[in-house]
Amino acid sequence: MTVWDRPEPPTRPVPLDRERIVAAAIALADEGGLEAVSLRKVAARLDAGPMRLYGYISTKEELFDLMVDEVYAEILPEEQPGDWREALRVHAHRTRQATLRHQWLADLLGRRPSLGPNAMAVTEVTLSALDGLADLDTVMRAVETVSAYITGAIRREIANLRAERATGLSRRDWQRASGPHVSRMLATGRFPALARFVHEGTEVDAETSFATGLDWVLDAVAAKLARPPA
């Protein structure tokens, strides 16, 4: 019985874990958006059959949850600035930047409660930045209000960005004259105010308008933190 007679041992399947699965899924999503993420394709990237994944997750939705939490790790600030306002600003901008890197996050933000360890760590940091500046309920309201703004603003920004990419027109051009639908609608005269805004408004870059709206909201929070619980 020489070596040559004996068959090679069967190749054991590559070991898997959630980390590798999530990384593969994120890579797919970064390349082709959320809709490019299918359990079959994720598994294929890992040289596995689709059903293998069900040992690690029990539903596709859970995979999305893991992906989101993985990005929250990028959002978690490395060091916490002292000022509450700066802390919230940093959180907002880190969230925005992470979403620009992983645009599919815009589709998932706010879709389900985020209970992963990284998301909770982010919440912890944010809450503790405001802790003690007002009663608990006020602080909670502050954080929720700011993060509602963040979610909504980011979603709109990504939606516009995709629309521009799909039509090849900048938001401005597309409204002003090039977008046949919109210009036709405006020409009806049924939307005089809207028409004025479209034609006479200034184009502002996305980051600035995000930051400005954020500052307004932070001003509102500041006012509530200043005065004691209503």
Place this chain on the structure above:
Amino acid sequence: MTVWDRPEPPTRPVPLDRERIVAAAIALADEGGLEAVSLRKVAARLDAGPMRLYGYISTKEELFDLMVDEVYAEILPEEQPGDWREALRVHAHRTRQATLRHQWLADLLGRRPSLGPNAMAVTEVTLSALDGLADLDTVMRAVETVSAYITGAIRREIANLRAERATGLSRRDWQRASGPHVSRMLATGRFPALARFVHEGTEVDAETSFATGLDWVLDAVAAKLARPPA
């Protein structure tokens, strides 16, 4: 050639239009969520083959666009109150109420720019409520900031609502003790601030917290409208 010999004339297919298609789709979504909307099921409700729909829409995404615009018709206020603040408040609450009636709207809000006639009419009304109170850019920023808040807050509310429905636990119970995952995480001591908020915070009903956050944002807007363009 008696009547009996002649066959009945072939039944002509029921005439279709976008209105009927969208109504059927909305009915399906109201009953079973967005994922219950398939072109086949919509068509079946109308006694038609799936491919028939492609005469009226060219993609499922377009059907969603039509559905959203249909709901914007419910959001459009019947009469415009004079005060800008009241106008924005009404807009926010009508949007929220519409989303509570059609919870799938939460999945679509902010996903794509809304360019349908009803959405534009809503924008027109909103913009004109603020028109003249500040320069165009400030007004635009105000409307966008408020609507970012609205989108984000509604999404979170619906997300929580769905989580409660899925687990059978109220948000509070679910965090406090009943949710095994969350309580285990809090017990690790890695999230002290979060733990305090969960345990000592008051439960506030969704409508109140929506309204409160909204008021804060409106306060911020008021401050910017008061002073001339920065």
Place this chain on the structure above:
DNA sequence: ATTTCTGCAATACGCTGTATCGCAACAGTA
């Protein structure tokens, strides 16, 4: 050496969005 257990792969099912194709009924013309 034999049995039990574990976990992977293959197969399968019902469903999806949509491209293609052939035909039947209408409109227009001779």
Place this chain on the structure above:
DNA sequence: TACTGTTGCGATACAGCGTATTGCAGAAAT
């Protein structure tokens, strides 16, 4: 009235999806 062109519908088809089920091979346990 006969014919022809066009339109739009239905059927068929395809590739892909999430996931339930099944069977089997290797590892572990006796």
